[in-house]
Amino acid sequence: MSYEIALIPGDGIGNTVVDASLPLLDAVGDREGITLEYTEFDWGSERYLEQGSMMPDDGVDRLRPHDAILLGAVGHPDIPDHVTLRGLMLPIRKRLNQQVCKRPSILYEGVESPLRGYEGGDIDFVVFRENTEGEYADVGGREHRGFDHELAIQSAVFTREGTETVVRAAFEAARERDGKLTNVTKSNAQAYGMVLWDEIVAELSEEYPDVEVERLLVDAAAMDFIRRPEAFDVVVASNLFGDILTDVGAIIAGSMGLAPSANLCVDGDAPSMFEPVHGSAPDIAGQGIANPLATVLSGAMLFDELGEPAAAGRLRRVVREQLADPNAPRTPDLGGDSGTEAVVADLLDRLED
Ligand code: ATP
Numbered sequence: 001m002s003y004e005i006a007l008i009p010g011d012g013i014g015n016t017v018v019d020a021s022l023p024l025l026d027a028v029g030d031r032e033g034i035t036l037e038y039t040e041f042d043w044g045s046e047r048y049l050e051q052g053s054m055m056p057d058d059g060v061d062r063l064r065p066h067d068a069i070l071l072g073a074v075g076h077p078d079i080p081d082h083v084t085l086r087g088l089m090l091p092i093r094k095r096l097n098q099q100v101c102k103r104p105s106i107l108y109e110g111v112e113s114p115l116r117g118y119e120g121g122d123i124d125f126v127v128f129r130e131n132t133e134g135e136y137a138d139v140g141g142r143e144h145r146g147f148d149h150e151l152a153i154q155s156a157v158f159t160r161e162g163t164e165t166v167v168r169a170a171f172e173a174a175r176e177r178d179g180k181l182t183n184v185t186k187s188n189a190q191a192y193g194m195v196l197w198d199e200i201v202a203e204l205s206e207e208y209p210d211v212e213v214e215r216l217l218v219d220a221a222a223m224d225f226i227r228r229p230e231a232f233d234v235v236v237a238s239n240l241f242g243d244i245l246t247d248v249g250a251i252i253a254g255s256m257g258l259a260p261s262a263n264l265c266v267d268g269d270a271p272s273m274f275e276p277v278h279g280s281a282p283d284i285a286g287q288g289i290a291n292p293l294a295t296v297l298s299g300a301m302l303f304d305e306l307g308e309p310a311a312a313g314r315l316r317r318v319v320r321e322q323l324a325d326p327n328a329p330r331t332p333d334l335g336g337d338s339g340t341e342a343v344v345a346d347l348l349d350r351l352e353d
């Protein structure tokens, strides 16, 4: 099979990790009879600084015909984060209907967690984050700064359709996994949107009697991600809460440099987008030491979505093997002193075996 993949390497270490991952995706593809055809889009902060926009006006439409999108990261120290987010990521997620963001958190064998007493295999959960509305929504003009900019109004929008989509995806995943879903909200303080959200979870749970539902307020969930991460199987949360919790999820599983994510268009009308959870990390950009594994694992999620589980499994297997091998090269975020290229070269060797 042949697939059309749109590449947006983006900024900072985004470029490094996407470039580094392609030979691996190709090598796995070769072994599974898969050809990936890439089209690269040089969108991001450089373009913004030169031309005033992160991507062209028809950017989203140019992505649409592809089978999947692989994104590195966007962000630049001289550009406010809300400009980069609203100039590229949010329109792509929204207009390509990528309503569900899936972020697994796995502590691999051989990786050290900052949590005392936890070792490989002890943490294995997946967070489903609502991806196109909630606290990140734009409500055409109702948000504003007033009173000489001393007051700001920001709304959150929860629709039945958007909430149901992510909650259903989470229930389906829980059914496939260990049968437990943790619903994270803050319904005591956010008494409209999050109450609707809780009602939808309760309604859908009738369709999934085999899934046990636990309800947590987001503050308690943040605490329990640290205190008892082994208790989680599938977690579902709003756009903002999901974002915050998945950074916690990434770091307890060893490093931001290991955390993959998928922005899924669940109705299949548009391509899904795969990207590491981490950002452009200007502090280490250009040094050749970015950990490529978050992007490689995002590539495995990409293969899964293309309906190529054998390729996905092969990629995950070599990553697992490498992490479990105390003599394998590691980037500094995992306590090693190797660079991005050495990690990729070692993975390519392991694919040969
Ligand atoms: P964002 O604004 O999108 O959150 P960021 O540039 O702040 O992005 P984060 O992803 O939040 O970066 O990462 C925080 C820090 O973690 C980085 O500054 C970097 O030191 C480290 N880090 C992130 N990704 C990697 C990686 N792939 N390899 C090594 N270190 C990483």
Ligand code: MG
Binding pocket: 279
């Ligand atoms: Mg960050």
